[in-house]
Amino acid sequence: MKRYYVMGLFSNFEEAFSTISEIRQHAIPGVTVDDVTLKSPIEHPEIEEILGDRGSPVPKFSLFGAIFGAIFGFLFLASAQANFLTQPQGGKAIITLPSNIVLSYEMLILFGVLSTVIGFMINARLMTKRHPLYSEKVSLDQVGVMLELDEKNVDSLKELFKKHKVLEIREEVSQ
C-alpha cells in the first residue's frame, strides 16, 4: 500500500502546536496524533502534552549500564587481584576494598555513560539516513509537522495546514 508523507513547515511553534492540537481532536478522520512527527530546531518538551507521553527508555539503559559497570568492575578487579601471583604487599589485603570501591565507582560511571549513549543512539534512531522530507529550514528556525497517512487524507491535511498559515508543504510517496 502506498504511504504518503506530508510535511508542513510553520514559521513558529504556536502554529505547529495548534495544528497538532486539531489533529488530536480528530479534525481529520483516520489520522491520529500518533502519526505525527514534529521536527523542530529546538527542544519542545511542551509538545508531549499533545503528542502524549511517549516515554524514553534511555534512563533504563543508564541504570543497566551503571549496575553492570559496578558489578563487572568489582569482579574484574577482584579476580585480577586474586590471580596476581605476587600477592604480599605492605601488609595489605589481597582484595582491597578501598581501592576496589574507588575503581568500581569509576567503572560504574564509565559503563553507565557508554550504555546511555548507546541507548540514545538506538532509541533516537540516529546513524540512519535522514528522511527525504527533511528540510534544512528545520535546523534554522522553522517547525515542521510531518504525518504518515493514506492517500485519501492528504488533501484534508493540506487544508488544515493552510488554515494554520503553513509556509511550505512537502510530500513524498513511498511503497
Place this chain on the structure above:
Amino acid sequence: MQTKDINENIAWAKINEDVLRSMENPRMGYWVALAACVAMIMCAVLAEIYQYQVGMGPSGLNWPHMWDLYIATFVFWIGMSHSGTLLSAILHIIQADWRKPIYRFAEAMTLFSLMTAGLFPIIHLGRVWNMYWVLPYVSDRGIWPNFRSPLVWDAFAITTYMTSSALFLFIGMIPDLAICRDNARGWRQKLYTVLSLGWQGDDRQWRHFRRIYLMMACFLIPLAVSVHSIVSADFAMSIMPGWHVTTFPPYFVAGALYSGCAAIITLFILLRYFFRFDEYMTIPIMEKTCKLTFAIAMVWTYLNLIEFAATWYGHDPVAKELLIQKFIGPHAPFFWTMLFCGSVLPFTLAFEKLRRHMPTMFVVSLFLNLGMWLERWMIVTPTLSFSHQPFAWDIMWPSMVQWAIVFGSFGWFGMLFLIFVKVFPSVSMYEVKEMVFHRRHYHSDELESKFHRRAGDRQSDADPSREGA
C-alpha cells in the same frame, strides 16, 4: 539601565549566521596564533625527546625531588578541566539558562585540558616506553597493575573522565552539527554529515536527547568530583607531611573549580572579543560567572586556612615544620604570591565596576590561574624538600627541560582549542535559540524584572554611565 542581556527578539537566522561566521576560514592572525602554539609544542617535544634519550637527569630532578613541575602541572590541568562540567552539568540540572551561550567552549576546555593533563603522568615516567604496564590487560605472565596505587586510580579516572566528557561535549553538539551540515559544503559537509549522525530534529530525537543530556549530566557531576578526589589521593594517600591531609579531596575539587572558572573567564573574554560574540556572551552572563568564581574562591580560601589551622593544632612536628618552611622558607615568595592571587585578588570580582570591565577581568583571570598553578607547585615541591628525614632536606629548582615541557603544554592546549573553535561551533546555536524562545514566551516582564535584572536597575535607569564595556 540594565546592561544588555541576550536580545530575546533576535532572529534565529542571525544566531546561525553569527556562529557559523566564527567558523569561517580563518584570518592571518589565527594562523599566526596557531603557529605560535605549534612552536611552543615543539619546545616541549624537543625537551621530551632529549629527556627520553638521556633519562630523567636533564630535567633537574634529583633525590629527594622525584616529582616536581610535571605532577604539579598535571594537577593544574586536571583542575582546569573541572569547570566545563560544573558550568554545563550542574547549571543544566539546576536549570540556569545563562549557561547556554557559554557552556560549549567550557566543555571543550574540559576535554582539551584533560588531554593535556593526561600527557604529564606519561612524560614524568622514567621508562615511558613501558607505560602500558599500568593498564589492566590480561597477559600470560600473570601480572597485573597494582590496583592499590593511586596512580592506577588516576589512570582509570582520567580515562573515564576523558571518555565521558568527550561524549558529553559531542552529544550536546549533535543538533549544532546538523545545522553546520545543512550550511556547509566540501570537506566540512562530509565531516558534519558523519558527525551529526543523521540528526533531523524529530520529536523522538529531541525527547531522547533531553533524557540523555540529563542522565549524562547526572553521571558527570559525581565523576568530576571523584576524579579530582582521586588526583588528591595521589598525595593524601601518602604519609608525607603536607600531603597526608584529610581535607585534600574537597580542597582539590574547590581549587579545580576555581582555576577552571578563571580559565572560563579568560576564554570568554577572548572569544567575545575575537568572534564578536557580544550578543551572546553578554555582560550579565560574565557577571554571573564572576560571582560564581568569587564564591568558589572563598571556599578555596576557607579550605586553605583550615588546612593551615589543622596542621598547626594537629601538632605533628614534621608537618608543622613544613608549614613554617612554606611561610618563611625558600619557597615563601611563591607561596605568598599564591595566597595573594588565590585569596586577595578574587575580591576584584566582588566589585561591579571591575567585574564589568573586560580588560581588567582578563588580567585578573590570568593571575587567578597563575595563583592556582602556584598552589599545585606549592603542594608538590615543599613536601619533597622538607620531609621526615632531615638528612634529605634539599631545595631544587626546575631545569629548562621541565619548564619547556610545561610551557609546551600551554601551546598544546591552545592548539587544540584553536582548532576546535574553527571546526566546531563554540556557541551552542540551538540552546541559545531555546534560551531566547523560553525567555520570550514564558517569562513575563514582571518575572523578568524579578529574576533577570539586578536590584537597583530601575533607579539607575537614567544613568547611562553604568553601561558596561
Place this chain on the structure above:
Amino acid sequence: MSLKNILENWSHYRRAHEEGGHHEYEHMWGMAIDLNKCTGCNACSVACYAENNLPTVGKDRMRKGQGLHWLRMERYWDEPDLGGDDKEYQERGGSFLPMMCQHCNAATCEPVCPVAATYHTPDGLNAQVYNRCIGSRYCSNNCPYRLRYFNFYSYYEESWPEPLNMQLNPDLSVRDKGVMEKCTFCIQRIRTGKDAAQREGREVKDGDVVTACAQTCPTEAIVFGDLLDKDAQVTKLWKAQEVELGRAKQDKSDGELRGYRVLEGLNTDPCVMYMDRVREA
C-alpha cells in the same frame, strides 16, 4: 584459580602485619646496628657499591643529589643533648647514622607502585623488581626515610668502562636509566645462602648469610640475621633491647635500653634496629 584465590585468601586477609600478614614468613631478615661502635668510616657504603653494581655518578651529579648510594652515612653535628652552639662537641665528632632500606613490614612504598614492581617477599624483604619498574618514582616520594634512589641517567658506560665491567656482580642486574633501586639486604647473598643450605639439606643457620656491609664493617657494628631464628645474634640483640616487630613505640623509661627504630611513630614497622650512641654529656 582465581575463584579459589578469592575464597581462600578472603578469610585471613585482615590479619595485621605484625602477625606476618596473610602469609607465613619463611624468614624475617633484620639488622641491628650499634651506633656506639660505628666510626663513620663509610666502609659499609663502599662494600655496598662493590657488591650491588652501584654506579659512581661523579662529583657534580652527586652534589646535585643524583647519586645512588643504597647505604648512606648520615652525619649529624647538632645533637640537641650536646648543646647546638657548643664548639666543643664538634671536636668530639658528629654522630653517624648508616641508613639503608629499613625493610618495613608495613612499607609505604609498596602499595603505591602502579605496576607492583616493589613488593614484599616471603622472606620479609621489601624487594624491587628492576625490570618491572616504569619509573613513576611514587615509591621514593612516599618513603619517609628517602631511601630509594633513581637512575636519572644510564651509567653503565661511564661507571664501568672496559675492563671494569669485569668486576660487576653477575648475580645482580645492572640497572638502566629510569629505574628505581634500593638496598635489598644483599638478596643475592640470601639466595645463595639458602641454595647452599638446601643443597646440604638443612635449615639456613645464623651466619650463612652476611650482607656486604655487615661483612665489611671493621667494628662489627652491623649485625645481620633472621629475626625468626631464636638463636640468631640479631634476635638476641633485639630481645636485649626490648625492641620487637609490630610495636609502634618502644618503652624508653629504662635508661639502659638503647634500641630504637627510625621514625617508629609512623608505624612502618622497619626491620632495622639502631642502638643509640652513649656519650658523656
Place this chain on the structure above:
Amino acid sequence: MFVSNKFLSKRRGKGVGQGKVSQCLAMFFSVLASVFIVAAAQAEVPNAKPPTGTHSGEDVPQPIEFPHDIHADINGINCMYCHTYARRSKVAGIPPTSKCMGCHSIIATDKPRIKKLTEYWENNETILWNKVHDVPDFVHFTHEKHLQRFVFKNEGMDVANVSEVCAFCHGDVKKMTVAKKVKPLNMGFCVRCHEANDGPSDCWKCHK
C-alpha cells in the same frame, strides 16, 4: 566553505604583504614538521625495549656443526655426560675440548668435523661456541634446582631419561643436529610451568 552567500564571503584581494606572511607561515610549519620528523627518528634508544625475539627455530651458527642426534639419540649418551654442571650449578656448561677428545682421539677420526676439532685441540685453541638458549640478564635461572625438582627428587624419573626433562625448555635436542631454540623462554612460558608445578611465584626467585 559555507553554502549561503553570507558564509562564502571571499576575502577581497590579497595584498602582497599577506602573501608573504602566508609564505613565511608555510615555511615555518614545514620547518617545524621536518624538525619533528628528524627528532622523532632520533628517538630510538638502546636498551629501551624489553627483549623480544623468541628465535623460534632459528639457526645459530656454530664453529663446528655438533650433531646432537648422533650423540644423544643414536649413541644414547646422557645429556649430563657433557653438560656436567647442570645438576649442581646455575649453568649447564659446555664441555671442554678435552672431553670431546676423550672419545674422538679414537672414534671417527677421519670425519671432517672431527678433523676440525682435532685441529683446534692441537693448536691449543678454544672453540668459541655460540649461546643458543640465552635469557635476559635480569633473569636468574638455575639448572640445578630444576633438575633437582624434576629428576633427582622426582619419583619415577630415571636419570637415564633426563633428556625428557631437558626437552621442557630446550625442545627435542635429540632430533637436532645443531641445537636450535624452539621454545619461547619468555616470562609467560616460565610462569605457566611454575603455576602448573607449584613452583615459587615470588618475583625475586627468578629476577635479579
